[in-house]
Structures are given as C-alpha cells and as structure tokens.
Amino acid sequence: MSDLDWENLSQQAIAAAGVVYFLALMAHLVEWSSLRKVPVASRAERRAERSATAGGSGTLVADPIVADPVITETGGPREPAERTAMFGRLGLLLTGLACALQLVALVGRGMAADPNRVPWGNMYEFVLAGTWVVVVMYLALYRRFRLSWLGPLVTAFVVTLLMVAVIWLYGPVSPLREALNSPWLVIHVISAIVATAAFSLGGIVSALYLIKERSKNPDRGYIARLPEPKTLDRIAYRLHAFGFPVWTFAVLITGPIWAHQAWSSYWNWDPKEVWAFITWVVYAGYLHARATAGWRGRKAAWLALVGLATLWFNFIGINYFSTTSMHSYAGSEVSLVSADST
C-alpha cells in the first residue's frame, strides 16, 4: 500500500469509528432511558442484595444496574430489565468495534508517514491516540469496576473529541522534525497520552462523584443508578493513582531526558513544562488531600478536576497564551530542535 492509501484508509477508519461510537452512544441512551421508568430498588433492598452476593461492604461493589430486581407497575417484571441489558451489551459491543476501527486509523496514520513513525506527531493524532487509550482503559476496567454506568459518558466524550479532532485539528500526515526522532520521545509521548487518558477518565468519575454526593438520592434516572459516592470516589482514586506515576514518568523522567538531549538542558521552564509541572503538583495535592483531615471527599474531588483542567489547558490553551514555547514552531523557526505542536 502506498502512503496515500494508508492515509485514506486511516481517514475512512476514523469516520467509521466515529459512526460506530455514535451508535454505541445511542444504544446506551436507549438503555438508560428505558431504565428511567423503572425505580431503583430501595436502598435497603440493594444493601440486602449486595451482602448476599459479596462478603461485605465498603469496597468496589458497584450497584448492579441491569441485574436490579425490577418490578414495575406497568410492564411485566422481567421485560424492561432484559431490554436494557440487551442495549447495554449492544453498546459495549459497538464500543469495542469502534475501538478496533480507531486502532486501524492510528496504524494508518503511522504507516502513511515517510518514514513510518508513531502516530502522534500533531494535535489531531494526539487526540486520536488519547481517546483510543480512554476507550481501551474503559473496556479493560469494565468488568473489574462494573462500569456499565460509564458507557454513555465515555462514548459521548469520545464522539465529541473525535468530532473536534476531525473538524478543527485535522492536519495531513507530515514527517517529524529530526529532533522528534528519538526513542525517548516515543516513550515520553506514549506515557503522556496514557496518563492523560487515565486522568480524563478519573476526572469524569470524580465529577460523577460530586454530582452523586450532592443529589438527594432520587430513586429514578441516571444519577440514582450510579454507584454509591464512596465507590465512585474509590474508582476515581484508582484511576488517578494509576495516572500519577505514569505522568511522573512522562514529564519528570523521559521528558527531561529528551529535552536534555535535544535542547541541552533538561528543564527549561518552557510554558509546556511549567504546566506539566503544575498538573503534577495539583495531582500530588489531590493524593495528599485524600489523606488530609477536612479535605477528603469533596474538596479532593474538586482538586482532581482542577488537575484535569490544567492538563487540558496545557494541551490546548497554552498555545494561545504563551509567549515563548519550544514546543511549537512559533518564534523558533531558526532552531533545529523545536518540537512539533504537541
């Protein structure tokens, strides 16, 4: 296949993936809307059920949604439950399919470059890779954390970002600058993407935690079927606790090693570096807050969201504010070693 074929393949694959993600989103919406008519089992019932299936409380026992004993005034007892279960499974299946298509798109981008390279040379590819990792993580953790309630949000998140990427960030496949041709950079970017994905998922769960915490326990609708705040908090923590060391590795180890090789000093206080550092410090604050009296719970969750905001700001916003950045071409055309627009 020629480079152009690969690029076209990538384009088609991403379009297909977008459509399939959208269908997955639809399936999840049907799943959840048919549940709206169904009251959540009362708290006491649920607790009884939980302790029947597991040995205790306080750990990651998500409230089983689909398996809730459903008794409605209108329809037959089993019917809505089966329907929702089916749409839930369909959504999951479609998400898996879209994820595979997206992988094809990523590989295509890499193969379309001459010489072949890793598919994260610009913002477009970065978003593609990042959302892909989000989906992979969601799928990988689906069973362990019983994430069925995350389905609509993850698919909506990914569909939105892919649209943004295709419409505003798209750039043709372009070769990398010489300085970007370093194994350290590959590791650096992979880990930054993985950490970004983990933090993004973690941020979604933290936001849900805050919403659930605040809600007055309605007995219907999406919020009612989210796991207990405690469980949400714990899932968010696990995601952040995974993301933080990876982020440390990305911005405080591989980033500086590469910067040293290319720019002669390992830390330059370049705006991108500053914001990566700020993100790191805020998430360290989040982990601290969870162990600090008076900061656990809500305040910690807010810190996690602040951390996510700094992360995304660094990715998108800083390009418009910064006056000097070696991470962009702006102002440093003379240099051999300015990094691309990541």
Place this chain on the structure above:
Amino acid sequence: MTTEERTPEPGDLADRDPLLGETPAGPERQPGELGLVELLRWAWRQLTSMRTALILLLLLALAAIPGSVIPQTGVDSLKTSQWRDRHPQLTPIYERLGLFAVYDSVWFSAIYLLLMVSLVGCILPRLRVYWRALRARPPAAPRVLTRLPGHAAYTTDLAPEDVLVRAREVLGRRRYRLRPATDGDDAVAAERGYLREAGNLLFHLSLLVVLVGFAMGSLFGYKGGVVVISGSGFSNVLTQYDDYKPGSLFDPDSMEPFRFTLDSFDVEWVTSGRARGMDRKFVSHLTYWPTPDSNEEHYDLRVNHPLRIGGTEVFLIAHGYAPVITVRDGDGNVSTRPVVFLPQDKTLLSFGVVKVPEAQPDQIGLEGLFYPSYVKVDGNPVNVTGDDLNPTLSLLAYKGDLGLDSGAPQSVYFLDKSGLTALKKPNGKPDRIDLQIGDTVPIAGGGSVTFEGVKEWNRFQISRTPGKHLALGGVIAALIGLLGSLFIRPRRVWVRARSGEDGTTVEVGALERSDGGELDSVVAGIVTDLQGDERGDEPGVET
C-alpha cells in the same frame, strides 16, 4: 504508620495524618500559659502538618503560573526585552515583583523551601515511627471480627486448632507477617504491606535529592551559545561565546579547556513527497581536542546526540548560511569575510548585515537577504528551498557612521542607520545590489561588492549541568517509592476459630490500611484457601 498495638478502627486512615496521629494533645494547660517554646513547637507542628503541606503544594502550582504567561529572561531574553519595550508602565512593577524571573524569585523560592522544610519535619518523625512499626508484632484480634470492613464466616468440622494452623499456613504463604502464637489464642493475627510506608518515605526523601540535584545545576552550571562557521573553530573560554548564562556560583576558571573546529556540515534536503523542502540528517563533522595537549579526535555531531567532553556537552541546535562577501572601499582597501545570515523561514531565506568599519573615506554597511535557491516568479524573487542550488544575495548599501565607536554594545545582526545614508542610484532609486556567486557590483559613489561563495554556519549550545545525574536518580527513586506507596496495600487480617454447637465457627476479618483496596475479594480468597482441602465438607459461606 503503625502506632502501638491498638484495636483498629475502620476510620484508621486518620492515623496517617501526622498532625492527628503523631502529636497527641499535650498535658492540660491553663489559658495564657503558652510560652515561647510552646509557641515554637506549635508553629513547627503547623508547618509540618498535612494541611500546610497541601496548601503549600497548591501555592506552588499557583505561583508557577505567571512564569508561563510573562516572558522570562532566563527562557527567552529577546522576547522579554521586547515585552518590556511594549509595556513601559508595567515593567517596573513586574521587575520589583520578580515576574521576569519567576523561578528565581524570592517568593517562589520561599514556597518551595518552606515545602521542603515541611517535608523534612514531616518525614523525620515518620521515619522513627516506621522503624518502630517494622519491629512491632501484628496487633491481636479485636473482639468482634464481623464489624470490620471486610469479613466473612463459615462453619466447618475441623477442630479450631487445626483451622488456626491452616490459617497460619495460608496467610504465611500470602506473605503476611504473623503474630507469634501463644497458648490459648483463639485467633491468628497477620499483617502485610509494610513496604508501603517505606515507599512513601522514599518518595518524599527523593524529592529532596531532586531539589539538591536541580540546585547544583542552576548554581554551578552554565550554558552558552556560539555560532561557528564551517572551517573555523571554537575554544572553550568565556570570551568566545556569543551569549552566556552562568549559574550564580559558577566559576569561569573551572571551564574545561577543550577546543574544536567545524570541518564541514551535511544536511539533506528532501525533494519529494510530503516532506519536500524539509531539512534532515544534519551532521556537523567536528575535530576536537579535549585538552590543549591531547590528540585530536573526531565526532559527528547530530541532533539528539550531543558530544560529551568531560562534564561539558556540545549540542547542535541550528544551522544556516554564511555568504562570503568582499567589500572594496572607495580607496581600494579590500575586506573579505563570511557573514552569518539568520534564517527567516523554513526555506532558509536569510537576513544579514555586513559592516565594514575600516572602509575609507566612509564606513560601509550592507543589509539584505540571502536566497539559497533563487527563482524569479512573475518578477518577484522567491526562494524555493533551503538547499543552496542558486545562491543569490540582494543587498542595500549604506555609507556614513556605523555607530560602533560610541562604545554601546551593538548586535552584529542589526544595522544602526541613524548615522548612515542609503545609497541611491543616479536615477534616485535605492542602490540595490543583486549578486550571484562570482559577481562583483560597484557601489554608488565608489567601491564594490563581490559575492565570493557560500559557507555554512552551525549554532552550538554548550552547557555544563552538574547534578543532573543526581536529579535523575532522585526522580527515578521517587517514582519507585511512589509505585510502592500507591500500589502496596497494607492490610491486617485476623482469623478466629471457636467451637460451637454445629461445629467450628471460623471468622475472617480484614482491615485495609490504605485507600482503594478490594477487601471482599481478598477475604473471599482467604476463605477459599482456608476451606481448600476440607474434602467431604460443604462449607456454606455466610456473613
């Protein structure tokens, strides 16, 4: 942080808060009795509390922001001075606040130094506590195991003693530390995950190491840049640098006495495909002498592959063209030199200035563009690529006073035209001189300019960063500690067996001492193992 043996509470998390866990309230004291010592102790306790650490962390994040928005002298001094020119009112205020050098400013340093003091104050007592915890026995079983966050119970026909023996085996295999058995025990007590706290301490200690490494670099290191034209060389002394940023305690006498010459420079221009017009595979062929009397050595310097000479490193960071230009003045004096032209875009269309202060009767200045691949499109000059396929110069000539005698430092890339007059052709148009290699063109009013040929220049960044390996080692150790701290799950497990009416009742209780564990599956696993070999017995797990 294991304190003395005590019955654990589900809310045990709190005892990892040094403020709450480490400093029990002192003896009762009357109001107004707060002496100086107490005051100091109180202040110290505040400083080393988790809450202060958290607030200092957030402050650090906040304080780092201005440096990413306001140009920093240390990052880009040119941009900074341009910014100052544009904001005459804000500049003095910003200067007073240190906003042009945020990361060296007093307030920024104060925050991270306080944080470090807090860190030390936090870690020392935790080290002591940890040392004690390491040698402590796992605490005895609480009376009611079924109130613990993780618990299960079942009945069996085995005798209680046998169950406990088996429990010791099962937990031992899972690398729990066991409380030594004593006669009459009806329960086994076990604990694991001691390394978590070690990891956490390692993480925090390593942060100090990183700071020390980083400080060494910024105090004792330096970095400088120099432009070298192919065929010429560089000696590592201060005066040869074009620009230079020393650390505050840097000693120029400690600079390593190497020198090198740039023999030639290769670059490949991509001529087809997406990458057309891009330059790559830059190689500077260097000959270098590590010390004045060592033998010459060779190195092919490439991007991402610096040359190390002792503790100093040489990096290739930019390249461009240096046309060789000969100027004859009105009196016939000749001066020939390669002149560094600065690239203006990716095609290396370059701008440069020629100053001939020795020219007579008037000094001569030239300013203009260099086209590596000149083509005329619709009457307009266009540069097609950065490859020097058709090198062409287009210059304007000036005569008069170059302004070099005033003593004020002047950029070699800038022509101060205040004392100069632009030369005009007889028809009144500016005297534009277009040259290709070998051409000689007369200057209006006497003299001439010759374009002799093209050389290449490289810009090298030369730096010494002591402490960089220390800093790297520190971050790596911190990461290892962090992994331990986040993923090792300290946990206590108790197994109690008592005989009752329908056999032996076995209770398993577990307590997670960190966030995010999955106690249920842990307890279930232990129960399964406990029941593992009891053939013929059908245990029903209940709670």
